[in-house]
Every structure is written in structure tokens, then in C-alpha cells.
Amino acid sequence: MVDHIFICTAPGAPAAARLIDLGLQEGSSNRRFFFRNAMLELIWVENPAEAQSEPARPLRLWERWSGDRASPVPPFPTWEYRPATTPDLLLHIASGTGMTEPFWAFMPAGRRLDFSPDLPLAFLW
Numbered sequence: 001m002v003d004h005i006f007i008c009t010a011p012g013a014p015a016a017a018r019l020i021d022l023g024l025q026e027g028s029s030n031r032r033f034f035f036r037n038a039m040l041e042l043i044w045v046e047n048p049a050e051a052q053s054e055p056a057r058p059l060r061l062w063e064r065w066s067g068d069r070a071s072p073v074p075p076f077p078t079w080e081y082r083p084a085t086t087p088d089l090l091l092h093i094a095s096g097t098g099m100t101e102p103f104w105a106f107m108p109a110g111r112r113l114d115f116s117p118d119l120p121l122a123f124l125w
């Protein structure tokens with residue numbers, strides 16, 4: 001069961017304002033939104049050197065946040081989906097997952113919500 005979701009955002013998480021405008025209530029000053037059985041946390045890198053340091057390297061936080069991804073290929077078998085509302089958006093959806101598993105999607109372009117104001121929040125499955 002997934003109960004904690006991290007979303008990488010711009011420093012200070014200006015995207016949080018959009019969530020608040022949609023009616024979500026921020027749980028603390030460090031950009032967390034709590035639900036009955038889960039938590040959404042907006043994270044960012046304040047110190048690039050620290051994020052790339054030896055102790056932090058296994059987390060791959062720098063690669064996740066900066067968009068410096070090692071591979072544009074999904075790390076799992078997928079099928080392609082282009083939403084009718086945003087046909088320029090290509091999503092690779094995990095194949096063969098059941099209803100008891102998380103909904104996995106891979107975005108090869110690495111679009112960040114805070115830089116894509118037209119992307120609906122519905123894509124935060």
C-alpha cells in the first residue's frame with residue numbers, strides 16, 4: 001500500500017498554492033498535505049552539493065529533482081497513453097498491474113507541474 005507520495009517541485013514549493021486553491025489543507029510548514037490514509041509531500045533541493053553528496057547519492061534525490069535522469073526508458077513494462085485533453089503529453093502506463101497495486105506512470109519528458117501550468121492536477125494519480 002502506498003501511503004506517502006513525494007513530488008519534486010521548485011524551491012519553496014510554489015505548486016502548493018495550487019493544491020490549497022483546490023481545497024486541500026496544508027498540514028505543516030514543510031509542504032505536506034495529509035489524507036485519511038496517505039500523505040502528499042512536495043520536496044525540492046535547497047543545497048545541490050548536499051543532494052549530490054556520498055551519503056545522499058543512493059536516494060538519487062538530485063537526479064529525481066533536477067531532471068538529470070539516467071534513462072528516458074521506463075524501468076517497467078508499459079503501454080503508451082496520450083490524454084485527449086493534453087495530446088502533447090505522453091505517458092507510459094505500467095502493464096499488468098492489478099487493482100491492489102499502485103497506478104504507475106512514467107513521463108519520459110520529465111515535465112514538472114510547476115513549469116507546466118496547463119497540466120491538470122488530475123495527473124497526480
